[in-house]
Amino acid sequence: MHLKKIVLHWTAFILKKTQFYWNQHFWQKLRETTIQDEPIGASIDKSVAQLKECRDKLRAWLFQYDWVRQLHDASQTSTQLTTLVTSLFSNILALAFPLAVMQVYDRVIPNRTLSTLLFLSLGVILIFLIDIALRTSRSYLNIWADTKYEYTLGKNAFTKLIDAPLYVYEQTDVGTRLKQFAVLEQIKGFYNNQLLIALYDIPFLFIFLAVIAFIGGWLFLVPLITTIV
Numbered sequence: 108m109h110l111k112k113i114v115l116h117w118t119a120f121i122l123k124k125t126q127f128y129w130n131q132h133f134w135q136k137l138r139e140t141t142i143q144d145e146p147i148g149a150s151i152d153k154s155v156a157q158l159k160e161c162r163d164k165l166r167a168w169l170f171q172y173d174w175v176r177q178l179h180d181a182s183q184t185s186t187q188l189t190t191l192v193t194s195l196f197s198n199i200l201a202l203a204f205p206l207a208v209m210q211v212y213d214r215v216i217p218n219r220t221l222s223t224l225l226f227l228s229l230g231v232i233l234i235f236l237i238d239i240a241l242r243t244s245r246s247y248l249n250i251w252a253d254t255k256y257e258y259t260l261g262k263n264a265f266t267k268l269i270d271a272p273l274y275v276y277e278q279t280d281v282g283t284r285l286k287q288f289a290v291l292e293q294i295k296g297f298y299n300n301q302l303l304i305a306l307y308d309i310p311f312l313f314i315f316l317a318v319i320a321f322i323g324g325w326l327f328l329v330p331l332i333t334t335i336v
Contacts, residue, residue: 158269190248190307197241198311202318203234209322249304264288 207227215224264287320327 155269162269187252190245190252193241193245193248194307194311197238197245198308198314200234200238200241202315204231207231245304245307 207230210227211224214220215227316327316331319330
């Protein structure tokens with residue numbers, strides 16, 4: 108019985124103290140507490156203001172360099188339109204090889220025109236190299252967009268954290284904050300994801316189907332049904 112009373116007593120005491128420390132009135136009183144004739148809250152606000160001033164000075168110092176301003180301007184530019192245009196030309200160039208093979212069977216082999224074969228071969232090689240350059244550029248654009256997205260999210264998150272009032276820090280422990288920032292790592296690779304790249308190519312599927320329908324008529328249903336199934 109004595110042990111039960113002791114446990115109940117200390118449990119009630121701890122709960123009471125916990126509720127007291129989580130109470131906003133406690134933190135308000137703590138801010139009003141003075142150390143050397145200066146309130147603690149005023150000292151904290153002054154320190155936060157000094158940190159913001161240092162941040163602004165550092166930003167102004169960095170932006171005096173042209174390359175920093177160019178990087179900042181580039182980070183504000185959207186890469187979605189450029190990626191879409193690159194995908195457009197890349198998919199159109201992908202039609203060159205099957206069309207060239209069709210010309211070989213229809214004209215080169217029956218007429219034995221080696222000059223036409225040489226011309227088609229050089230054209231296909233040139234288009235193949237251009238296609239590689241376009242796909243490489245699109246890959247770099249996706250990596251840049253991914254890096255820019257991660258940088259923008261991290262910058263905005265830290266800006267919100269610095270500008271947040273004091274009671275936000277008091278209500279949330281450090282572990283929870285670290286878990287929230289760890290979510291940013293999960294977003295990395297979003298723009299360079301293969302699924303997102305495939306979404307850029309889906310609209311051009313209709314171009315391929317239109318070309319097949321123009322050449323082979325109802326044969327375009329074969330790749331369409333195969334794709335759906």
